[in-house]
Amino acid sequence: xxxxxxxxxxxxxxxxxxxxxxxxxxxxxxxxxxxxxxxxxxxxxxxxxxxxxxxxxxxxxxxxxxxxxxxxxxxxxxxxxxxxxxxxxxxxxxxxxxxxxxxxxxxxxxxxxxxxxxxxxxxxxxxxxxxxxxxxxxxxxxxxxxxxxxxxxxxxxxxxxxxxxxxxxxxxxxxxxxxxxxxxxxxxxxxxxxxxxxxx
Amino acid sequence: xxxxxxxxxxxxxxxxxxxxxxxxxxxxxxxxxxxxxxxxxxxxxxxxxxxxxxxxxxxxxxxxxxxxxxxxxxxxxxxxxxxxxxxxxxxxxxxxxxxxxxxxxxxxxxxxxxxxxxxxxxxxxxxxxxxxxxxxxxxxxxxxxxxxxxxxxxxxxxxxxxxxxxxxxxxxxxxxxxxxxxxxxxxxxxxxxxxxxxxxxxxxxxxxxxxxxxxxxxxxxxxxxxxxxxxxxxxxxxxxxxxxxxxxxxxxxxxxxxxxxxxxxxxxxxxxxxxxxxxxxxxxxxxxxxxxxxxxxxxxxxxxxxxxxxxxxxxxxxxxxxxxxxxxxxxxxxxxxxxxxxxxxxxxxxxxxxxxx
Numbered sequence: 001x002x003x004x005x006x007x008x009x010x011x012x013x014x015x016x017x018x019x020x021x022x023x024x025x026x027x028x029x030x031x032x033x034x035x036x037x038x039x040x041x042x043x044x045x046x047x048x049x050x051x052x053x054x055x056x057x058x059x060x061x062x063x064x065x066x067x068x069x070x071x072x073x074x075x076x077x078x079x080x081x082x083x084x085x086x087x088x089x090x091x092x093x094x095x096x097x098x099x100x101x102x103x104x105x106x107x108x109x110x111x112x113x114x115x116x117x118x119x120x121x122x123x124x125x126x127x128x129x130x131x132x133x134x135x136x137x138x139x140x141x142x143x144x145x146x147x148x149x150x151x152x153x154x155x156x157x158x159x160x161x162x163x164x165x166x167x168x169x170x171x172x173x174x175x176x177x178x179x180x181x182x183x184x185x186x187x188x189x190x191x192x193x194x195x196x197x198x199x200x
Numbered sequence: 201x202x203x204x205x206x207x208x209x210x211x212x213x214x215x216x217x218x219x220x221x222x223x224x225x226x227x228x229x230x231x232x233x234x235x236x237x238x239x240x241x242x243x244x245x246x247x248x249x250x251x252x253x254x255x256x257x258x259x260x261x262x263x264x265x266x267x268x269x270x271x272x273x274x275x276x277x278x279x280x281x282x283x284x285x286x287x288x289x290x291x292x293x294x295x296x297x298x299x300x301x302x303x304x305x306x307x308x309x310x311x312x313x314x315x316x317x318x319x320x321x322x323x324x325x326x327x328x329x330x331x332x333x334x335x336x337x338x339x340x341x342x343x344x345x346x347x348x349x350x351x352x353x354x355x356x357x358x359x360x361x362x363x364x365x366x367x368x369x370x371x372x373x374x375x376x377x378x379x380x381x382x383x384x385x386x387x388x389x390x391x392x393x394x395x396x397x398x399x400x401x402x403x404x405x406x407x408x409x410x411x412x413x414x415x416x417x418x419x420x421x422x423x424x425x426x427x428x429x430x431x432x433x434x435x436x437x438x439x440x441x442x443x444x445x446x447x448x449x450x451x452x453x454x455x456x457x458x459x460x461x462x463x464x465x466x467x468x469x470x471x472x473x474x475x476x477x478x479x480x481x482x483x484x485x486x487x488x489x490x491x492x493x494x495x496x497x498x499x500x501x502x503x504x505x506x507x508x509x510x511x512x513x514x515x516x517x518x519x520x521x522x523x524x525x526x527x528x529x530x531x532x533x534x535x536x537x538x539x540x541x542x543x544x545x546x547x548x549x550x551x552x553x554x555x556x557x
Binding site for chain 2: 009012013016017020021024029041042045046047049050071072074075086087089090092093094109110113114117119121122123128131132133137138139146148149150151153154157158160161163164165167168
């Protein structure tokens with residue numbers, strides 16, 4: 001039991017509260033199983049907790065956390081399945097909330113787009129995912145990745161350009177209908193999975 | 201397909217969106233678990249790697265970028281016709297009557313001039329963003345393998361090395377006859393950090409197969425004389441001597457604000473056509489928005505109209521119109537704001553205009 005609550009502890013609590021959902025989403029979008037996602041979230045915050053003294057002030061702490069997340073993910077990608085004692089409840093509730101992990105992957109269009117994304121260069125894909133999935137601005141991505149804003153913009157522009165060419169060259173032409181599809185929807189793709197129960 | 205449409209499509213195919221507010225209780229429990237872990241940092245690989253942002257580094261690069269541009273402008277005036285010819289020689293092209301022959305000048309950059317000799321591989325792109333920062337990317341089109349070599353100043357080395365300790369344990373190797381460290385990202389991705397006096401190289405291989413294959417590729421990397429490197433550049437890469445004429449080509453049909461000379465767009469760096477075009481289009485867009493902003497503040501309708509007309513035509517600028525040309529990221533909203541005579545507040549940071557100096 002901690003007897004002293006430091007300002008660093010308070011800042012970490014705030015960082016955690018503000019970014020738990022974002023890190024959960026980050027993990028779920030990038031690793032293959034719910035258990036791995038829970039482990040990754042636990043690992044990200046554990047590393048951040050241990051290094052909290054180095055957390056930058058203000059909004060940059062959020063971007064710093066994304067930097068922690070990508071390197072923790074890289075470690076995770078090496079196949080070291082480190083099961084933590086931490087986050088057991090998170091693992092269980094993830095299974096309960098998202099019984100079928102990523103059901104949208106069964107849809108042909110979704111699979112096709114993801115396969116096209118996989119054809120982008122890793123550096124380009126990374127900035128595109130951070131921009132589109134994590135909704136980070138180029139300036140924020142630059143901070144998170146430790147790059148210049150100019151490099152990020154060039155990579156982002158190149159990634160979108162290549163993605164456009166890949167989509168337009170895709171043999172089935174299935175994406176051309178997207179523009180006229182119902183706003184905000186790829187045909188047949190739910191925009192959000194509904195939790196089984198009310199918000200907790 | 202517009203950028204916004206691509207983004208929307210990609211947003212919709214993201215795996216498993218998380219219901220808002222879900223798992224909050226489990227999250228709270230995890231927080232208490234984590235905060236009960238003894239700290240400060242315990243020994244261990246993952247604890248050692250915190251990727252601290254390197255803002256000062258990027259600011260330094262911006263300043264250097266301006267130095268580079270200014271140097272290039274001077275070079276364009278003083279030695280306008282130096283070309284890097286084939287056959288490994290720098291060939292000064294001067295009128296026959298001119299004397300003395302100008303000394304061939306190489307760009308003052310920290311480019312390590314690396315080439316890859318592996319069969320079937322080709323140069324995908326080159327991007328020198330500052331005097332001491334850049335990358336060259338090689339790819340094997342048939343297999344989808346890629347190898348990127350980037351270089352930055354040594355002041356970023358320590359933090360980069362610490363970051364990579366979170367990826368894997370370093371394995372000592374030799375690159376270009378000097379000590380280096382290899383890190384294993386798994387799934388055929390490796391990275392080498394190789395210090396070289398005042399810069400260090402990052403060599404990143406993707407889909408390169410196992411360790412042995414990656415090592416084989418590294419053996420085929422060569423540092424070559426600058427002239428050989430320039431001679432090896434494909435048509436898709438614009439060398440500094442080609443930059444003024446290519447910039448002029450890009451600017452054809454692009455209206456410029458009064459007082460902004462075309463020479464302000466010239467760069468002394470080596471970049472793929474795409475990156476040259478990106479820089480020029482970005483600078484032109486920023487310049488017009490700056491003009492508009494000033495006009496908007498003083499309610500100068502003719503000046504606002506001029507900016508409006510120029511920006512409205514930007515989708516038809518040759519470089520933008522081409523399929524493989526650049527997009528000024530996020531400019532659409534400001535072009536629209538200009539047409540409606542609204543504020544364009546925030547455009548500088550959102551479009552990266554501040555990075556241009």
